[in-house]
Amino acid sequence: MRVSTSNVEGGGWSTGGYLSNCSIAELLATEAESAKQPLQKAFRRASRRAFLWPEEASAIIDQNRSLQELPGVGPYLEKVIRRWIENPPVVPNPPAIRDGFLTLTEARAWLAGDPSWSRGLKGDLQMHTEWSDGSNSIQEMAEAAELRGYEYIAVTDHSKGLKIAGGIDEAQLLKQEEEIASVNEMLKSSDGRIRVLRSIELNLDPFGGGDMSEESLARLDLVLGCFHSALRRKEDQTERYLAALRNPSVHILGHPRGRIYNFRLGLKADVSLI
Numbered sequence: 001m002r003v004s005t006s007n008v009e010g011g012g013w014s015t016g017g018y019l020s021n022c023s024i025a026e027l028l029a030t031e032a033e034s035a036k037q038p039l040q041k042a043f044r045r046a047s048r049r050a051f052l053w054p055e056e057a058s059a060i061i062d063q064n065r066s067l068q069e070l071p072g073v074g075p076y077l078e079k080v081i082r083r084w085i086e087n088p089p090v091v092p093n094p095p096a097i098r099d100g101f102l103t104l105t106e107a108r109a110w111l112a113g114d115p116s117w118s119r120g121l122k123g124d125l126q127m128h129t130e131w132s133d134g135s136n137s138i139q140e141m142a143e144a145a146e147l148r149g150y151e152y153i154a155v156t157d158h159s160k161g162l163k164i165a166g167g168i169d170e171a172q173l174l175k176q177e178e179e180i181a182s183v184n185e186m187l188k189s190s191d192g193r194i195r196v197l198r199s200i201e202l203n204l205d206p207f208g209g210g211d212m213s214e215e216s217l218a219r220l221d222l223v224l225g226c227f228h229s230a231l232r233r234k235e236d237q238t239e240r241y242l243a244a245l246r247n248p249s250v251h252i253l254g255h256p257r258g259r260i261y262n263f264r265l266g267l268k269a270d271v272s273l274i
């Protein structure tokens with residue numbers, strides 16, 4: 001694999017004859033800005049997906065394989081990317097909305113640099129199941145997590161206020177508690193080490209308030225509080241975070257900035273005050 005340390009440390013922006021997936025993503029996003037539909041959409045989508053490509057596109061070319069193996073790449077984009085890899089253009093510095101994101105290959109290269117980081121990872125405290133907008137059952141999530149060597153996972157399906165994500169209400173949360181109990185029983189009887197924690201991704205309003213009854217939240221092992229509205233405010237949002245942390249039901253603030261690659265800049269706050 002040709003993921004060099006210098007490439008990772010440089011964030012992949014300077015090409016030096018080698019074009020990383022990160023640089024390809026930036027070139028695709030830049031192309032999208034001047035392209036017409038439907039090409040614009042294809043460029044934007046491929047730019048996003050480049051962050052999850054499992055291999056470096058340049059390595060695939062080195063092995064005489066087709067770039068169409070990569071999600072988001074069809075015959076036209078293969079030609080464009082191939083041309084860039086063969087003759088690397090200057091990659092512009094990304095604007096703030098795309099700056100500071102790591103690709104999967106970069107993240108893996110970082111982790112490989114110190115195996116103790118991966119070994120120290122014992123669980124996952126944010127995951128969705130088919131109870132809201134995830135695609136797998138609680139049992140499937142637990143089994144997959146066990147294969148990764150995790151000791152615990154928290155099931156954090158969306159709460160009722162987030163209708164678009166199929167948020168669950170108090171009655172559904174109680175039913176889910178039963179399912180988690182039986183999954184834990186089953187795991188225990190099959191000598192599994194993993195434990196499933198009862199949790200929720202509580203939808204917070206911009207004033208730090210949740211959308212579920214305190215009684216139902218009190219039954220959980222853990223409450224993740226997350227903002228899903230008014231995420232494009234430009235002014236300082238320190239007060240909003242402080243209000244959320246004052247909410248006695250909330251244990252952890254999830255995806256605190258609400259940042260999304262090439263889509264939303266995310267909220268700003270003075271972290272030293274939080």
Ligand SMILES: [Zn+2]
Pocket residue numbers: 201226228255
């Ligand atoms: Zn969320």
